[in-house]
Amino acid sequence: xxxxxxTKRINQYLSQFGLDDVxxxxxxxxxxxxxxEPDEALCLQGEVPQYIHFIVQGKVKxxxxxxxxxxxxxxxxxxxxxxxxxxxxxxxxxxxxxxAVFPVETIGVHKRWLTQYEDETSFLRFLLNLVSHxxxxxxxxxxxxxxxxxxxxxxxxxxxxxxxxxxxxxxxSLNMTSLKDTANLIGTSYRHLNRxxxxxxxxxxxxxxxxxxxxxxxxxxxxxxxxxxxxxGESKS
Amino acid sequence: xxxxxxTKRINQYLSQFGLDDVxxxxxxxxxxxxxxEPDEALCLQGEVPQYIHFIVQGKVKxxxxxxxxxxxxxxxxxxxxxxxxxxxxxxxxxxxxxxAVFPVETIGVHKRWLTQYEDETSFLRFLLNLVSHxxxxxxxxxxxxxxxxxxxxxxxxxxxxxxxxxxxxxxxSLNMTSLKDTANLIGTSYRHLNRxxxxxxxxxxxxxxxxxxxxxxxxxxxxxxxxxxxxxGESKS
DNA sequence: AATAAACGAGGACATATGTCCTATCAGGCT
DNA sequence: AGCCTGATAGGACATATGTCCTCGTTTATT
Numbered sequence: 001x002x003x004x005x006x007t008k009r010i011n012q013y014l015s016q017f018g019l020d021d022v023x024x025x026x027x028x029x030x031x032x033x034x035x036x037e038p039d040e041a042l043c044l045q046g047e048v049p050q051y052i053h054f055i056v057q058g059k060v061k062x063x064x065x066x067x068x069x070x071x072x073x074x075x076x077x078x079x080x081x082x083x084x085x086x087x088x089x090x091x092x093x094x095x096x097x098x099x100a101v102f103p104v105e106t107i108g109v110h111k112r113w114l115t116q117y118e119d120e121t122s123f124l125r126f127l128l129n130l131v132s133h134x135x136x137x138x139x140x141x142x143x144x145x146x147x148x149x150x151x152x153x154x155x156x157x158x159x160x161x162x163x164x165x166x167x168x169x170x171x172x173s174l175n176m177t178s179l180k181d182t183a184n185l186i187g188t189s190y191r192h193l194n195r196x197x198x199x200x201x202x203x204x205x206x207x208x209x210x211x212x213x214x215x216x217x218x219x220x221x222x223x224x225x226x227x228x229x230x231x232x233g234e235s236k237s
Numbered sequence: 238x239x240x241x242x243x244t245k246r247i248n249q250y251l252s253q254f255g256l257d258d259v260x261x262x263x264x265x266x267x268x269x270x271x272x273x274e275p276d277e278a279l280c281l282q283g284e285v286p287q288y289i290h291f292i293v294q295g296k297v298k299x300x301x302x303x304x305x306x307x308x309x310x311x312x313x314x315x316x317x318x319x320x321x322x323x324x325x326x327x328x329x330x331x332x333x334x335x336x337a338v339f340p341v342e343t344i345g346v347h348k349r350w351l352t353q354y355e356d357e358t359s360f361l362r363f364l365l366n367l368v369s370h371x372x373x374x375x376x377x378x379x380x381x382x383x384x385x386x387x388x389x390x391x392x393x394x395x396x397x398x399x400x401x402x403x404x405x406x407x408x409x410s411l412n413m414t415s416l417k418d419t420a421n422l423i424g425t426s427y428r429h430l431n432r433x434x435x436x437x438x439x440x441x442x443x444x445x446x447x448x449x450x451x452x453x454x455x456x457x458x459x460x461x462x463x464x465x466x467x468x469x470g471e472s473k474s
Numbered sequence: 475a476a477t478a479a480a481c482g483a484g485g486a487c488a489t490a491t492g493t494c495c496t497a498t499c500a501g502g503c504t
Numbered sequence: 505a506g507c508c509t510g511a512t513a514g515g516a517c518a519t520a521t522g523t524c525c526t527c528g529t530t531t532a533t534t
Binding site for chain 2: 064066072074085087089090092095118119121128131132133134136138139140144145146147187
């Protein structure tokens with residue numbers, strides 16, 4: 001995580017995402033711009049949270065590891081998603097690990113300002129609005145992801161980890177983890193993932209090249225997925 | 238839903254559950270005690286929410302119906318769980334349908350007081366604490382329920398809809414929906430649910446009697462379930 | 475009362491999926 | 505270079521699970 005000293009950029013982002021009216025004025029001077037490179041962690045499961053991050057560029061992968069060591073993908077978060085607010089507010093350890101898929105920039109605020117401004121109604125209302133809207137959004141999807149067949153899950157995953165504007169782009173190890181771990185993330189076995197992947201290859205959606213995957217037909221994958229089950233449109237509403 | 242005029246009872250519950258220090262004093266006079274009979278709905282999915290309910294006695298079933306008509310069980314909520322706060326705060330329609338499994342009593346507050354006290358910091362802090370703790374709790378389980386085999390899901394379900402203090406109690410149609418709908422709730426087919434049920438019967442956990450189920454061995458079911466995946470301990474922490 | 479619809483129980487069969495294994499390749503270390 | 509480890513690709517087989525169906529029972533409707 002690298003802090004970028006650029007107040008002008010922060011204000012641009014605030015304006016771009018309509019956060020001017022949302023983030024209380026008092027909090028403004030405590031905001032900072034942070035950058036994460038692909039595969040870099042924004043936070044680690046089980047650790048004490050430090051920041052609330054507003055994602056303003058890029059994409060992160062949110063996943064959780066159970067006590068039995070089973071890893072499961074929760075979702076991909078894009079701008080204007082928020083990371084870490086629940087744990088900071090609950091004063092509990094991080095629920096998930098969050099890593100960057102692509103270069104990520106966030107507007108971050110350290111949790112100590114939560115206590116500092118706890119008597120500020122505009123601030124409290126801001127937080128309350130933030131959390132309840134996010135909870136509402138997540139509740140709609142979290143419980144049913146595993147009802148979708150593996151084809152849908154894999155197609156959605158591949159769409160998420162591949163760059164939208166690149167056709168025939170090779171998925172690098174920075175954006176996509178190993179196939180074995182990928183199987184775990186979407187909740188299936190490596191063997192079955194390979195079967196489904198073979199199906200995608202035989203229909204020309206994907207190509208295997210030197211042990212790497214190349215996304216050939218994003219539109220075809222989008223059709224298989226229906227819609228991306230791992231990405232809810234993050235919106236302010 | 239029947240309102241029970243009994244301020245003394247309300248105060249008893251507030252004291253019993255340690256809500257004295259949690260619920261702001263100003264809100265106290267707006268609290269009411271409500272009672273729901275088994276199978277009665279606390280709220281219906283898609284409707285505009287009216288109340289926030291603190292469950293102080295009994296158990297409710299929370300389930301959602303997708304656009305394709307697929308019904309899925311989210312969880313069972315026991316005291317001191319809360320119902321309806323997210324939707325009231327988000328000013329959106331109810332996410333789920335919530336019905337009573339056993340006789341339920343709640344301390345309810347109408348949503349209009351949310352606006353009335355929106356400048357009250359103690360109230361806002363109360364809400365923020367409530368929502369973020371619940372979100373933290375739910376995030377831990379919601380995404381993985383369907384990873385468990387149907388045996389675990391069914392055992393957990395049966396434990397939830399059967400009375401804890403009754404051995405050999407017949408599950409009535411008030412506590413438990415039809416087998417066909419039960420299959421839907423736990424995310425499997427009626428056929429497979431019957432298979433698993435047959436397994437439970439052959440090992441003496443459950444008996445079929447006149448088209449109804451009788452839970453014979455709660456401890457055995459608890460062993461199958463491991464722990465009840467549909468009930469997280471609701472705690473204030 | 476008669477009929478229709480819904481529910482419960484289970485057979486037959488197909489499909490989805492996981493476990494275990496083998497073979498090959500790639501990368502890292504000595 | 506040789507060896508080891510880990511990742512990839514796929515075969516064989518078993519298990520989990522769903523679809524479709526039949527038959528009997530129960531409940532609701534006419």
